[in-house]
Amino acid sequence: MNTLKRFAGIVWILMGPAAIFYLIKTASEEITKKPVLDTKIQWIVFVVIFIPVVIGLMIFGWYALKGEYDRLPESSKEL
Amino acid sequence: MKPTSIRSVILASSVGTLIEWYDFYIFGSLATVIASQFFPKTNPTAALLSTLATFAAGFIVRPFGALVFGRLGDLIGRKYTFMLTLIIMGGSTFAIGLIPSYESIGVFAPILILVLRLLQGLALGGEYGGAATYVAEHAPADRRGYFTSWIQTTATLGLLLSLGIILITRHSLDKDLSTSISKFNDWGWRIPFLISIILVAVSIYIRLRMKESPLFSKLKTEGKTSVNPLKESFAHKGNLKMVLLALFGATMGQGVVWYTGQFYAQSFIENVCKIDFEQSRTILIWAIVFATPLFVVFGKWSDKVGRKWIMLVGMLLAIFTYRPLFHQLFSISDTTNKKEQVTRNEINTKLIPIGNTGNSVRKVTSTRYFKEGIRLIEIKTDTLYAEAGKVTLKPDIKTSKLLNDENYRMMIIIVFIMIIYVTMVYGPIAAFLVELFPTKIRYTSMSLPYHIGNGVFGGLTPFIATLLTTIYTGDKLVGLYYPIIIAGVCLFIGALYITNKVNRNIND
Numbered sequence A: 001m002n003t004l005k006r007f008a009g010i011v012w013i014l015m016g017p018a019a020i021f022y023l024i025k026t027a028s029e030e031i032t033k034k035p036v037l038d039t040k041i042q043w044i045v046f047v048v049i050f051i052p053v054v055i056g057l058m059i060f061g062w063y064a065l066k067g068e069y070d071r072l073p074e075s076s077k078e079l
Numbered sequence B: 001m002k003p004t005s006i007r008s009v010i011l012a013s014s015v016g017t018l019i020e021w022y023d024f025y026i027f028g029s030l031a032t033v034i035a036s037q038f039f040p041k042t043n044p045t046a047a048l049l050s051t052l053a054t055f056a057a058g059f060i061v062r063p064f065g066a067l068v069f070g071r072l073g074d075l076i077g078r079k080y081t082f083m084l085t086l087i088i089m090g091g092s093t094f095a096i097g098l099i100p101s102y103e104s105i106g107v108f109a110p111i112l113i114l115v116l117r118l119l120q121g122l123a124l125g126g127e128y129g130g131a132a133t134y135v136a137e138h139a140p141a142d143r144r145g146y147f148t149s150w151i152q153t154t155a156t157l158g159l160l161l162s163l164g165i166i167l168i169t170r171h172s173l174d175k176d177l178s179t180s181i182s183k184f185n186d187w188g189w190r191i192p193f194l195i196s197i198i199l200v201a202v203s204i205y206i207r208l209r210m211k212e213s214p215l216f217s218k219l220k221t222e223g224k225t226s227v228n229p230l231k232e233s234f235a236h237k238g239n240l241k242m243v244l245l246a247l248f249g250a251t252m253g254q255g256v257v258w259y260t261g262q263f264y265a266q267s268f269i270e271n272v273c274k275i276d277f278e279q280s281r282t283i284l285i286w287a288i289v290f291a292t293p294l295f296v297v298f299g300k301w302s303d304k305v306g307r308k309w310i311m312l313v314g315m316l317l318a319i320f321t322y323r324p325l326f327h328q329l330f331s332i333s334d335t336t337n338k339k340e341q342v343t344r345n346e347i348n349t350k351l352i353p354i355g356n357t358g359n360s361v362r363k364v365t366s367t368r369y370f371k372e373g374i375r376l377i378e379i380k381t382d383t384l385y386a387e388a389g390k391v392t393l394k395p396d397i398k399t400s401k402l403l404n405d406e407n408y409r410m411m412i413i414i415v416f417i418m419i420i421y422v423t424m425v426y427g428p429i430a431a432f433l434v435e436l437f438p439t440k441i442r443y444t445s446m447s448l449p450y451h452i453g454n455g456v457f458g459g460l461t462p463f464i465a466t467l468l469t470t471i472y473t474g475d476k477l478v479g480l481y482y483p484i485i486i487a488g489v490c491l492f493i494g495a496l497y498i499t500n501k502v503n504r505n506i507n508d
Helices: A004-033 A039-063 B003-029 B031-038 B046-062 B062-076 B078-097 B108-136 B141-172 B177-188 B191-206 B215-223 B229-234 B236-274 B277-291 B293-305 B308-333 B405-426 B429-436 B438-460 B461-470 B478-497
Strands: B346-353 B360-370 B372-386 B396-403
Touching: A004 A039, A004 B478, A039 B046, A039 B236, A039 B438, B003 B031, B003 B078, B003 B108, B003 B141, B003 B191, B003 B396, B031 B108, B046 B062, B046 B108, B046 B438, B062 B078, B062 B108, B062 B438, B078 B108, B078 B191, B078 B478, B108 B141, B108 B429, B108 B438, B141 B177, B141 B191, B141 B236, B141 B277, B141 B293, B141 B429, B177 B191, B229 B236, B236 B277, B236 B308, B236 B405, B236 B429, B236 B438, B236 B461, B236 B478, B277 B396, B277 B405, B293 B308, B293 B405, B293 B429, B308 B396, B308 B405, B308 B429, B308 B478, B396 B405, B429 B438, B461 B478
Parallel strands: none
Antiparallel strands: B346 B360, B360 B372, B372 B396
C-alpha cells in the first residue's frame, strides 16, 4: 500500500501542470471568444485562485512520493 | 461534561453559526433580484453571471478569513474570535440591505455590494472553524461525531431559513400576490437582510454568556498557546502535510458534493428546467427538511465506525448517480417530448398605458398545458407603440413551468437523495478535522482546508457548472463533470491516504 501511495504521488505532481495548462488554455479561448470585461475578470479570478491550490496538490504529491504519508501521526508529538 | 452543559455549548455555537450561514445565503438566494438592482441593465445572463461572481467572491475570500480569524482564535481564544466574526457578518449583511440601487448612486452601488460581500466571506471564514473547534473541545471523546454533527446541520438550516424568509416576505407585501412579488423585486428584497441584525443581536447575547473552550483555557494557563499559529500550521512540514491531506482527501470532495446537491440542484431546477421560482425553492426546502436529521445520524454513526468511509461512500454515490439524477430532473420538466393539450391553452393580454404618450406596456401571458401535468407559462413583455410600424426590438420573455403534485414530489425525492450524500460527507467532517490537529493550532489548521474545500471548490460549483454549459453547449449536464471529477480525485486520495482510526484524544 505504501508503494502505491508513493507512486500515486507522481500522478498528483503531474496533475498540477496538466490542470494549469487546461485552465489557462480555456481562459484564453473564452476571453478571445468574448473579450469583454466580465469574461476577463471571471477567468483571471479562476486562474489566480486555482493556481496556488494546484501548487498545493503538487506539494501533496511530493510529500506522498517521499513517503510522508506512509504512516500518519497519532499525536501532536509526532508532528 | 454534564449533558445540560454540552447542550448549552451546542446551542450557543449553533445558533450563531446558523445565523451566519443565513446571512451568507440570502445573497445567493436573491442573486437574480440583486443583479437587476445593482448591475447595469444589459444582457440578463451577463448580469446574473456578474452577481454569481460577486457571490463567488464571497466564497473565494473565505480562506483568507480562515487565516485571519483562525490565527486570532489560536492566539486569544475561540469565544471572542467568533463573537467578532458574528459582528462583522451581521453588520455587513444589514448594510447590504441599506445600499441604494445602481439607478440611484451609479457605480458606487456594485462596488459597495462587492466590498460588503467580501466582508461576509471573511467573517464566515472565521466562524465555522471556531464553532466546530469549540463544540469538539467540550464533547466527550466517544461522542464527538454526534455532538459536532449538530454544528454540521447549521449550514443547511441556514439555507433553509434564508429560503423560508425570502418566500414569506415575497408573499406578504401585498394582498395581491403579483403585486407583492413586484414590491419584493423592487424594495422588499431588502427585508431579509435587515432582519438579520435582530437575529445577530440574539446570537451575540447568547454567546456573551459562553465560557472559553476548556482545552484552550488549560493551554493558556499553562503558557502553551502558540506564538505564531500561522507559521506552525503551514511552515512546519509535519502539520502542512496534514492540512494538504485534509483538503485533497476530504474537504475538496465534501465541498463539491455539498454545493451540487443543494445550490446547483436548485439553480438547475430553476434555470435549466425552468421551474417556477417558488416551486424550485420549496422543492429544496422539503428535501432539506426531510434530510437534515441525517447529519446527526451519520455524525453519530461515525463515532462507532470511523469518519473516513462514511464520507468517501457519500462521494462515491454522488459520482455515480449525479448524471442520472439530474437527467431525471430535466426529463420531468422537458416539454419537448410531452403531449400538449392544445384545447386547454390560454392567452391573456394586458395593456398598461404609459402616461400620455399613447404607448402602452403590453404583457402577453401564454399558458400551455401538457398531459403529463406540466403547465408552461410564457410572459412576453413589450411596448405597443402608438406610432405605426414601430416595434420593440427585444421583447422581454420569461418562461417558467409549474409542476403537478406528482412531478413536484418526484423532484423532491431526487433532491432528497442528493442531500443524503451531503449529510454523509458533511456530518462526520467536523470531528474528522478537529482530530487531525493539535489544540494550539487547531482553529487555524482546520479552518483553511475547510474553507478552500467549501469556499473555493464547493462555492464555485454552481458558477463553474453553469459556465461549462455555455462552453460545451451540446450537453445540459456537462456542468456535472466538475463536481464528479473533483469528488473522484478526492475519493481516490482519501481512500488511499486517510486512516479510519478515530483519534479519541484531542487534548494535545
